[in-house]
Amino acid sequence: MTSDTPDLLGDADGRSTRWDAHRQRRRAQLCTAARKAVHRLGPDLSMDEMAAAMGTSKSIVYRYFTDKSGLQAAVGQAVLDEIADALAQASRQQGPAQDRMRAMIEIYVSTLAQSPNVYRFVIAQQGASMSSFLSTVAEAVAVPLREILGDADPDGRLAALWANGMVGFVRGASEDWIDTPPAHRLSTTEMVELLAGWLWRGATAVSRIRTTGATS
Template sequence: MTSITSEDLERAEAADGRSTRWEAHREQRRAELSRAARKAVHRRGPDLSMDEMAAAMGTSKSIVYRYFTDKSGLQAAVGQDVLDEIADALEEASRAEGPAQQRMRAMVEVYVSTLTHSPNVYRFVTAQPNGATMSTFLDTVARAVSAPLAELLGEADPEGHLSRLWADGMVGFVRGAGESWLDLEPSQRLGATEMVDLLAGWLWRGASATSRIRSTGEKS
């Protein structure tokens, strides 16, 4: 049996160190390219070809493919960054001080602000072919939204099932209404603040009705 010398261990450690540094460099470069892609989409629109995307990012298509394989991979990376930011902001709003109604409105405002700040990036992210990142995001958002709802429903929903059910519905409703609003010509849209107030009002009245029905048996 061949013994392992101290020189062998040093060479192995050096190789491991190089591998670790390479992985760190690769992740840093991926993050830089993802940010560049996001800026390109923000400026130029969500339908850029990979040639146009690479040019707007200040690099070549071969470099982009080296780090992301294809456009779907780049789209997923940008999507993860953007959706993580939104999810964090929604989670912060859901846990903020103040009444449940105020926190619900703050969460709607986070979403509407995302649409108005960069509709191109939003469309790019939500058009992901496999949908895995978006699905995870929607689940995360529903969990955040369920927090103030659970507080509102209280004893009417002791196990939290209704608050999560209503949260899932709210997420779908706000997303659908928000995207329909975004698709309108700017001259035909409600103002962003009015849109937030309208959506939050609809959601709050629905949540209040849920609590009332459970506690009193009222049907309408």
């Protein structure tokens, strides 16, 4: 091969790179469209309904995601990554550990309140993404807990145990809350304060918040 010979391999690599970038952009666009469709119309859309609401065809969706499970997994990963990133940032903020814990609870509860349909769509697929998400959240929650425990927990095991318990508690309570009919549901602020109170003060938080409005 001489210097005048076309670099066919280079051209092929360039086209492949451009195609990969285009495919990633298109997948991201379709994920966003699917998320908006679920937010408006609910988590139980058929693929025909989903594609129509996304403004595309089912064949296009299948081309990028293979099937509904693939689309659901992609949307779920994007949503869970957003929540995990927000929680991680909150855990690293300046200020008392208790304030950071409350901020993390608020992020989680507010996410459910803003779009229950999207949350239900995401958690309907219980797989590696959800397991990884819960582990990531527990790691973020453990950050302020390690500060609280200090020398009493030199290897961080108690903080990890406490964090996993808190994550399960907040997740379970929040999902029950969002499934409650709106007319009988606590407000987002009330729910955040109640969960934060339960985690810090136990059962006495209910009567304290109900009677005085105290949040600390």
